[in-house]
Amino acid sequence: MMLHLVEDELDGRDTVGTPSNPQKFLDQDYEELRRDFVKNKARFVDETFPPNESSIGPNLLHDDAMARVEWIRPTKMVEDPYLIVERESRFDLAQGDLGDCWFLAAIGAITFQKDIMVEIIPENQSFSQDYAGIFHFRFWRFGKWVDVVIDDKLPTIDGKLIFVHCKTRNEFWPALLEKAYAKVCGSYADLRGGLVSEALRDFTAGVFITLTLEADRPEPWGLMRQAAQHRSLMGCGSLHGATSANTELPNGIVEGHAYTITDILSVLSNGESVKLVRLLNPWGQKEWNGNWSDGSPLWKTVSAEDRTKLLQSKDDGEFWMSMEDFCRSFSQVDICCRTPAFLDNSSENSWTSVMCKGRWEKETAGGSRDYKQTFWMNPQYRMKVPDLDENQAESQGLNLLVSLMQKPNSRNRNLVQNLPIGFSVFMVPPELKDQNTLPASSFTTSSPVVESSLTSGTREVVEFFRLRPGQYLIVPFTAKPNLTASFILTVHIKCKIQR
Known part of the structure; x- marks a missing residue:
């Protein structure tokens, strides 16, 4: 088999599977379905991802919990539901009872880039105008963009969302986005465990590399900083310890856990340059408490301007740490960008x-x-x-x-x-x-x-x-x-x- 790659360059033609013309996942046409249900004044129920135990998947909830699950639409949970309140924010998320921190860390990264969010969450969707209980989201999957239709019935126990939820009580884009990705992957249970790079790739169709952090390797500060300047998306994974995953260490880092990298910069501390990395825990809480954390006295060594601009003393899951501490606490960095230009600053x-x-x-x-x-x-x-x-x-x-x-x-x-x-x-x-x-x-x-x-x-x-x-x-x-x-x-x- 021989194929001359230089003659088969991707040219963005408007074929099926492109961002402008995504493939209909499971042959479901969002526009047609929505039009029919609006016309009939009915609420869509997705038979291809039904609101029952099969969509939650095996071995995710205990039998007693599964028996208490009720699938409820946002319009029944709150009086004034919104898909998005103001705009999507990395602080919207709070992880639920599902081990998909890798997926949520990737969501935290894409919230910085409106153009990516619009591709994934198409506009003109709401719980008010022509509401029919149907939404759609888009992902890149194995060479093609796909358009994924879901109903808005969400799994709850005692009226509360089981999985990812929004800190704003009436905002539902994270829960619906998670449901659409669970549908693509087979079930909610199929989202347990993964790499941030996998989700970033499915959100962008971009180029990704994984950098391994080890004591005998040079720190990747230069490449990470360069990647940030090229609007790359970044996540990382903390070291696995001898204990089970998701154990919180005395320093506040959760073992075997995925985080979003939300900023990279250097500051002058007592006249010397210090490399800092800002991270976000998708739990929406639990932060590093060492040097350069929210309560660290080292912030008194920087200018008042930098301190005001950078330090937000909130228990929101986001924190700063030095590059040295970062390399000691984390095992790898995933970088994803639309093009490879970040590799050589071209x-x-x-x-x-x-x-x-x-x-x-x-x-x-x-x-x-x-x-x-x-x-x-x-x-x-x-x-x-x-x-x-x-x-x-x-x-x-x-x-x-x-x-x-x-x-x-x-x-x-x-x-x-x-x-x-x-x-x-x-x-x-x-x-x-x-x-x-x-x-x-x-x-x-x-x-x-x-x-x-x-x-x-x-x-x-x-x-x-x-x-x-x-x-x-x-x-x-x-x-x-x-x-x-x-x-x-x-x-x-x-x-x-x-x-």
């Missing part, structure tokens, strides 16, 4: 993106390079890394980002079996540049110029590199031969700026 139009869909069948799943006799059977994708302008070449290091994502074998997220996958990148020899596929001998006589780690348990492998100009071959592979799965290969290449 302009958005200096990168081109290509997406290809493929599949490993028994006859095209040759396994990793450990299987020398069959590796050549894997799909092969040709690409060209171009020469750059002199100024570009001098100003940047990275010029290639590759993502390999598995497509699921089940709608239910927790039933998906993600295979261990990876990819190798080979230089194409000049004498073989005109061949459609490279022969088996090419892979036994030469080594890849770069190769991803073999990643298991996650749906996507992402690596970024610098390669010299030339013809290359990307070979996505599974850990072992004869495995069957679908995948999406996305390549972002630094290109010459058109002047």
Whole structure:
């Protein structure tokens, strides 16, 4: 299989699955359904995600709690329900009895960017004008944007929402957004456990990288600061301890928990620059209490102007900490941006993106390079890394980002079996540049110029590199031969700026 990536550039055409023309999830047409129910003065009930135990999912609530669940519309909970009060805010959220902090941390990140929120929560929805109990939301899922229809019946116990709720009593966008994502993933139970990067990707279709925080690694301050300047979305995960997840440490950090990174900056403290990170706990409470926390005396060492601008002494789940303490308390940082430009502080139009869909069948799943006799059977994708302008070449290091994502074998997220996958990148020899596929001998006589780690348990492998100009071959592979799965290969290449 050979596909010239440079000839298949994404061009934003208005095909099904784009932001302007999303695919109708489960073939439900929001406009048609809403029009019919408004005309008949009826309230929509979604048969594809019914208000019953099946939509909550298995092993999430105890039997006695499940028996007490009542699905209620917001119009029955309060007299004056609103989808959004004023505008969406990161402080709206309060996590409920569902382990989806990874999803809520991602929501906290996107509230800063109105253009992303409008894509996810289409406008002209309310509980007043032509209300019919029907709403819709949009997500990017495995190469396509999908439009997801839901009814507004929400699971409650004793009249209170079980899962995410808004601190404003009559605001319901977080609960309805969570329900729509639960529908896409199969059930509420399917939202338990995950990575912030997964949700950020589904909210933006953007580029993401994960930075590992370890004692022997340099701190990623420069890249994080650069990412923030490019309006990137960021989240992070705290270290897992010996105790069970969600245990609050004496310093206020919750173990094995996802947080939103809401700001990155430096301040002058007694005349010296200090790097600070601001984080938000999606619980809406429980904050770091060490240096640079709300009550820290270190805030007296900064100017009155900075102290007034930055310090908000509220128990709202948001807090500052130093970069050093951050690296000691957290294991990874997820960064997601619309383009890879944040990687080298370049302009958005200096990168081109290509997406290809493929599949490993028994006859095209040759396994990793450990299987020398069959590796050549894997799909092969040709690409060209171009020469750059002199100024570009001098100003940047990275010029290639590759993502390999598995497509699921089940709608239910927790039933998906993600295979261990990876990819190798080979230089194409000049004498073989005109061949459609490279022969088996090419892979036994030469080594890849770069190769991803073999990643298991996650749906996507992402690596970024610098390669010299030339013809290359990307070979996505599974850990072992004869495995069957679908995948999406996305390549972002630094290109010459058109002047």
